[in-house]
Amino acid sequence: MLLRPLYFLLLLTLGATQLTACAQVPDKVPTAAAGAPAAAQLPWLRHLLDSSAVLRPHLVGLVLADADSGQVLFAQNDAKYFAPASNMKLFTLYAGLKLLPDSLPSLRYFSRGDTLFFQGTGDPTFLHGDVPSRRAFDFLQKAPGLLASCDIACSPPYGPGWPWDDFGYYFQPERGAFPIYGHTVRFYAQPPVGKVPSRLRVLPRHFAPLTGPVPAALRTPNIDADTHVIRALDENRFYVVAPFNKKWIDEVPFRTSRAFTLRLLGDTLRRPLVGAPWRPRPTDAVRTLRGLPVDSLYRRMLRVSDNFLAEQLLLMASTTVGLHDSLSTQRVIRFVRKKYFGTLPDPVAWADGSGLSRQNLVTPRTLVALLVRLHQEVPERRLLSLLAAGGHQGTLRRRYHDAAGPWVWGKTGSLTNNTNLSGYLRTKSGRLLAFTFLNNNHVADSGDVRNEMERVLRQVRARL
Structure with a gap:
């Protein structure tokens, strides 16, 4: 009977210790703890998204991962399907x-x-x-x-x-x-x-x-x-x-x-x-x-997100698959999806080469997994040279400026009410991240959405 008060005192002490540890979670965690939700690892980033008046009304998917290891650092709505628009050209690139x-x-x-x-x-x-x-x-x-x-x-x-x-x-x-x-x-x-x-x-x-x-x-x-x-x-x-x-x-x-x-x-x-x-x-x-x-x-x-070149690229690729009796977009899509994409996190609804079709659907974690794979299989210098470079050329030439040079290389994707960006981000510490930032079903002006995306990604660059 005398041990029971001591037992409860011990429980209270342990509980207080755990609460103190939780209150001291660092603002920046370099890697996601095993088994823990990735979104919980960067609370400041989650707060940025949740508090944004521009982003809050629509569906937002954001995933950050280390480009070398593939380790996920942050994920929001990573398993939900989005219309990727021209981000589908990254799948077309891989097929080519x-x-x-x-x-x-x-x-x-x-x-x-x-x-x-x-x-x-x-x-x-x-x-x-x-x-x-x-x-x-x-x-x-x-x-x-x-x-x-x-x-x-x-x-x-x-x-x-x-x-x-x-x-x-x-x-x-x-x-x-x-x-x-x-x-x-x-x-x-x-x-x-x-x-x-x-x-x-x-x-x-x-x-x-x-x-x-x-x-x-x-x-x-x-x-x-x-x-x-x-x-x-x-x-x-x-x-x-x-x-x-x-x-x-x-x-x-x-x-x-x-x-x-x-x-x-x-x-x-x-x-x-x-x-x-x-x-x-x-x-x-x-x-x-x-x-x-x-x-x-x-x-x-x-x-420059050229739709025609993307479509023709898949037709050319189809000449290497099966017989030479036709040029078929669907034939090469079926082949690539079966042969190369079986290990991606989620199935890809893939309708065309350009992303013009709204039948294309992909999850953010699958897009990031593709970016990590591209980085592992293609020399980094060549890979980044193919993408639009922030502040320098392509569809990102008017955004993500920095006097020191490009720090974002990516593929934009835009349809009415959808504004997306996927690619690679170099942080101030020199770390290269693979990221996807998808915004679907927004009624806000697309320019406002792009401005907010840049504000968030600049914070990612500064704090990671």
Whole structure:
């Protein structure tokens, strides 16, 4: 009976000691304790998110991990699924790194008699306005004899879940087996200079006769103030809705078809073409013409978030999977998901190469696991050079400035009501973190969300 008061006194003492220890949790913990929720390891960061008037109303996913070890330092909503938008291009990059050679496959061909038979492989760089390659152009233009263009089955021009009414915007060109000019028309308004009147240059010039003033029937109040040229829904007719007294440049996708590609290619090469089936004989030597270094495509795709290049990259990668009888986005997605992504934390709902589709869904912890894997498999200098660099170039050139140089390298991802960023962050202590910061279903202005993301990440940089 005398021991019972001493027993309770001992319990009270131990409880007080534990409460004191909990009250003295350090503000910065370098690693997550085994079995403890990662979000509890950085209470100051959790407070930043919870107290933000901009971030609090919508769904926020944030995961930080050590880029070398993969150890998670912080996680909020890490197991929930988000629409990643263009962050899906990181999965497309991984597919390309695993399946494509060091230089792009530009076209496949074989010769028989005086005829060169050739077939597209999805290479998007044929006279592309931003990553142009003349390798295939020069090869076809100088080839002796007759040119026979052979069709190949290909995924539909638009991906699943793409918005139909974005057909006229530069960011949604049609996919195809043999792209030419990036499947877009470029318009250059040139204001008057001296006695030279204003004029409009149209490239390729094939589309100049198809361009004119907008008819009254198509003039609607719904035309965006920043729009200069619009296209008819079902045909290659382009209508100018902006004056030429100021300099501007616009890009509008054109409609593709097998017959139109043949005609445009023949007009570009300035030599006759015929269409023919792809039927190589056992004695025919089928070869692949190589084009630009593959990093030139990755770099453009990731830095400026080029949707067309991402889509074409998956089509090219599909030539290395299974038979060569078609170019299939879904075939390569199924292959990569099964062969390489089985060990990721969660299954990936993967619909396209660009992230345009809202059918894409991924968890923050899976995105960070992919970033850690990329860092483990690709030399760091090369990997960071492919991404947009804060304060320097790409989609991050106007944010994350620092006089000492870049400290954030990432891939942005934006859809209406969704603003995301995933990549790598160098802390003041020199540590490289893999991170993903996803914001879905917000009604706040996207600029306000980006400002708040930068405020939070600057704190991460300073305190870790």
